[in-house]
Amino acid sequence: MRKLLDIVTIVAGAGFLGLAFLTAYEVLSRKLFNHSLAGVDEIGGYIYAIGAAVGFTAAYVANAHIRINLIVARFPALVRLVLNVLSHAILLAFALLLTWRGGAQWLRSYELGAVSPTPLGTKLVYPQGIWLVALACFTLVIAARLVRALAKIPGEGGIAAAARDLDIDDVSAETQAELTSLKRRQSPEGL
Amino acid sequence: MIETTTLAALYIALLVGLSLLGFHVAAVMAMLGVIGALLTFGPAVVMNIGGLAWSTSNDYLLVALPMFVLMGELLLRSGITDRLYNALSAWVRGVPGGLLHSNIFASAIFSATSGSSVATAATIGSVAMPNMTERGYNERLALGSIAAGGTLGILIPPSINLMIYGAITNTSVGRLFAAGVVPGVLMTILFSAVIVVWTRFDRASAGRGGTPAPMRERLVLLVDLLPILLIFAVVMGSLYSGFATATEAAALGTVAATGLAAARGRLNRAMLAEAFRSTIKVTGMVTLLIVAAFFLNFVLGLIGIPQAVAQWVDTVSTGPLMTLLLLICLYLVLGCFMETLSMLITTLPIVTPIVLQQGIDPVWFGIFVVIMCELSLVTPPVGMNLFVVQGIRKPGSDVRDVVLGAIPFALCMLVLVGLLIAAPVLATWLPDMLYG
Amino acid sequence: QTAVNVLGGFSNQYQNAEIEKPFFEGLEEATDGAVSVRFRSIDELGLKGYDGFRQLQSGVFQVMEISPGYVAGDDPFVMGLDLPGIMPELDTNRAAIEAYRGPLAQRVREKFDGELLTIWPYPASMLFCSGELNSLSDLKGKKVRVFSPALNDLVSYFGASGVTLPFSEVYPSLQRGVVDCAIAASLSGYEAKWHEVTDTLFTLPLTWANQLHVANGEFWDGLPEDDRAALTTEFAKMEDEMWSVAEDATAQGIACNTGEGECTFGDAADMKLVEYSAEDEEKLIEAVNSVVLPGWAEDCDAAFGECSAIWNETVGAATGYSIE
Numbered sequence A: 001m002r003k004l005l006d007i008v009t010i011v012a013g014a015g016f017l018g019l020a021f022l023t024a025y026e027v028l029s030r031k032l033f034n035h036s037l038a039g040v041d042e043i044g045g046y047i048y049a050i051g052a053a054v055g056f057t058a059a060y061v062a063n064a065h066i067r068i069n070l071i072v073a074r075f076p077a078l079v080r081l082v083l084n085v086l087s088h089a090i091l092l093a094f095a096l097l098l099t100w101r102g103g104a105q106w107l108r109s110y111e112l113g114a115v116s117p118t119p120l121g122t123k124l125v126y127p128q129g130i131w132l133v134a135l136a137c138f139t140l141v142i143a144a145r146l147v148r149a150l151a152k153i154p155g156e157g158g159i160a161a162a163a164r165d166l167d168i169d170d171v172s173a174e175t176q177a178e179l180t181s182l183k184r185r186q187s188p189e190g191l
Numbered sequence B: 001m002i003e004t005t006t007l008a009a010l011y012i013a014l015l016v017g018l019s020l021l022g023f024h025v026a027a028v029m030a031m032l033g034v035i036g037a038l039l040t041f042g043p044a045v046v047m048n049i050g051g052l053a054w055s056t057s058n059d060y061l062l063v064a065l066p067m068f069v070l071m072g073e074l075l076l077r078s079g080i081t082d083r084l085y086n087a088l089s090a091w092v093r094g095v096p097g098g099l100l101h102s103n104i105f106a107s108a109i110f111s112a113t114s115g116s117s118v119a120t121a122a123t124i125g126s127v128a129m130p131n132m133t134e135r136g137y138n139e140r141l142a143l144g145s146i147a148a149g150g151t152l153g154i155l156i157p158p159s160i161n162l163m164i165y166g167a168i169t170n171t172s173v174g175r176l177f178a179a180g181v182v183p184g185v186l187m188t189i190l191f192s193a194v195i196v197v198w199t200r201f202d203r204a205s206a207g208r209g210g211t212p213a214p215m216r217e218r219l220v221l222l223v224d225l226l227p228i229l230l231i232f233a234v235v236m237g238s239l240y241s242g243f244a245t246a247t248e249a250a251a252l253g254t255v256a257a258t259g260l261a262a263a264r265g266r267l268n269r270a271m272l273a274e275a276f277r278s279t280i281k282v283t284g285m286v287t288l289l290i291v292a293a294f295f296l297n298f299v300l301g302l303i304g305i306p307q308a309v310a311q312w313v314d315t316v317s318t319g320p321l322m323t324l325l326l327l328i329c330l331y332l333v334l335g336c337f338m339e340t341l342s343m344l345i346t347t348l349p350i351v352t353p354i355v356l357q358q359g360i361d362p363v364w365f366g367i368f369v370v371i372m373c374e375l376s377l378v379t380p381p382v383g384m385n386l387f388v389v390q391g392i393r394k395p396g397s398d399v400r401d402v403v404l405g406a407i408p409f410a411l412c413m414l415v416l417v418g419l420l421i422a423a424p425v426l427a428t429w430l431p432d433m434l435y436g
Numbered sequence C: 001q002t003a004v005n006v007l008g009g010f011s012n013q014y015q016n017a018e019i020e021k022p023f024f025e026g027l028e029e030a031t032d033g034a035v036s037v038r039f040r041s042i043d044e045l046g047l048k049g050y051d052g053f054r055q056l057q058s059g060v061f062q063v064m065e066i067s068p069g070y071v072a073g074d075d076p077f078v079m080g081l082d083l084p085g086i087m088p089e090l091d092t093n094r095a096a097i098e099a100y101r102g103p104l105a106q107r108v109r110e111k112f113d114g115e116l117l118t119i120w121p122y123p124a125s126m127l128f129c130s131g132e133l134n135s136l137s138d139l140k141g142k143k144v145r146v147f148s149p150a151l152n153d154l155v156s157y158f159g160a161s162g163v164t165l166p167f168s169e170v171y172p173s174l175q176r177g178v179v180d181c182a183i184a185a186s187l188s189g190y191e192a193k194w195h196e197v198t199d200t201l202f203t204l205p206l207t208w209a210n211q212l213h214v215a216n217g218e219f220w221d222g223l224p225e226d227d228r229a230a231l232t233t234e235f236a237k238m239e240d241e242m243w244s245v246a247e248d249a250t251a252q253g254i255a256c257n258t259g260e261g262e263c264t265f266g267d268a269a270d271m272k273l274v275e276y277s278a279e280d281e282e283k284l285i286e287a288v289n290s291v292v293l294p295g296w297a298e299d300c301d302a303a304f305g306e307c308s309a310i311w312n313e314t315v316g317a318a319t320g321y322s323i324e
């Protein structure tokens, strides 16, 4: 599952690099040859929407969605567990709402045969469809994590373990990653 | 009307309160939006969130965001940023307080390629800290200079915060970027002045500067500044010479960064994968906040909260100056408790109409708000740059060192806000000159 | 009393600020308290307008202003009243719209459960260009900001390349030469200060950017008979007012941008005024026949089989065009 998410994440990131090259080509050809590729901006919009939706999950798995770890860290495990479960449950509700209403949006686009009101006239069901799948994954991943954490409660030390599973990452994890990356860059052979 | 202003106060209290309980900030915003909608208009408003989310997340202006993130990632992971720092430190090593200045200057130069303050602090910090402790610099001053230097990331263009400000308030991103340049340079100078003054009164803090590198070596190292200057020239040059819009400038910068990484022989699959992962993660994090904020913005606007608050401010405020003072207080308080982007995104819908109504220039105000955001990055208890710098240190170090070290720099930011209010032309001169 | 949420157009547009907003805010009084209105502008709520019909159906707003160009992706038929280049004269535009009103109302009702209340034009949209532009053939090689597929077809026909940009980026893009020309209502261009960054105003009206007010069908049908009648009367008055200022606002836009005539909106700028010639009109007819109509008809017939037949009988008959 993680492997798959990682691959999708890298593909989405590569999409941005591809978009950068496409846009650069558009700018140069417009400036130098006075020829404009219509619709690069529109394609960029779709790549962004889809990349961001993939990013919802990627950020969630990396604990990168912003939460403030100011007072929660000081609470005992039981209180932390309650707050953490609530926190992830609210995020789940938000993701579910986005998926449900995003689905309705897609369905309507399908019924209307909607196209983008632009020179490209893209059939909206395609970009919206991929976007919707990414949203649905986001929802499922939250639900799965919540269930897995809750399942730990009955065991010995279960409350602490469940609370830890849903805890806020402090910033040091990210900084550690930066430092590791730095060491690797500075080693003679580079990356 | 009183009812609506009470609602606004309740909204801010809930937002801060629930965020402090560790809830995902984006989910808190969405939840407040849903509850507000259900209480006032019923479920129909909530049903709209799908269309709203789609139209927000394929916004043409915001496409620049992932591309600027990617550009910074490519430069960082190809080692170009590390070499920049080393080159600068070879030059300033001999000066009193030497390396401290290179923290500030390297941050300022790196800011010209990075849209984020946290990335700037993390990058410069992780390169700088080992050097600082080795040479016996005053730790507090060193930590403070890195935390504060990093904040320049969002003032000196490109800047994610200015881009989001532009998207929400419908202000030209090109103008905003231009407006950030002069205040950014001023802020760099002010930060350097802090170091000069501090090291003059406390000579021990300046550390053992070490022997300056030989001139020949220094000149050779200048080459390492070129890649960063090239990127700046490509991004800003294309933006202001009529080549490109903000999004297109980001694309050109990304292509140039790819080329530089390739030229250094660092463009390989592992490096690209790392850059892609990081870009997607940051993009997802920011976009979820933006989607939630646009929905909340829609609900609040429908209820009429911004309009009511604007009216209230209009009655208590005696003019633009008073309004700005009120806003400085508001942002100082919010900035202590909230993460910067969420603070920006949640307040703009309410604050912008007030400010426009008072005849304040939206481009100037963008710079004002971004400096308040910078301040929030270094004020405890929630200050991302403080956390980042703390994260770089040995485990178990006291976070108070970072906080105390950052205070003089935070005061600089307030001084700059004062200067901007006294002379708005500091922000408006460059965009006016470039755009007439 | 019935509560009505209204979503108006962009708050910085002259007709929205001076006619639409006051109209809705005065509606309670005008209907003797039958309705109470909460009016919001589209920009105030951070909306873009592309999902106008969908939003109307969801029931948040009981009445909305809708721009055909924005929602044409959901149903190309609405675009039939705003195809660029087909009606340079305001009178022709009005005649075409009167002919199209019935079929459009029926279509909006069937497809989106909306009650069509008004149709009215903005001031004429014209080309603001850097450098010289003395006739349509001078468009060759220029980069023109466009906002609809049909407009893109039209400028491409003359050898220009269409560029899409958000409105806030148009001013800096004109100034920096990212685009050479942009199209906007004469007065909107003045209010967005485009005259500071362009030299030539080419007065050929390319579109009137006709707008609609549409009510949610369920809401409309649920109104008491009297109220519905009262509202119908009031909306008709507003529509007339919109039409009556269109000509004047177009002229004001020209006067304010070029200084030819008296400008009552501020200091007049000194753009070069270029009137269109009979030759330009001929070229425009050619372009409409060869790209605009076929392009639109293909999309529209795919979505709605009778589309071009209805259009020929209505707008076509009023303007002298016919889709083959």
Ligand code: NA
Pocket: B110, B111, B112, B113, B114, B115, B116, B152, B153, B154, B155, B156, B157, B158, B159
């Ligand atoms: Na920056």
Ligand code: NA
Pocket: B335, B336, B337, B338, B375, B376, B377, B378, B379, B380, B381, B382, B383, B384
């Ligand atoms: Na803070």
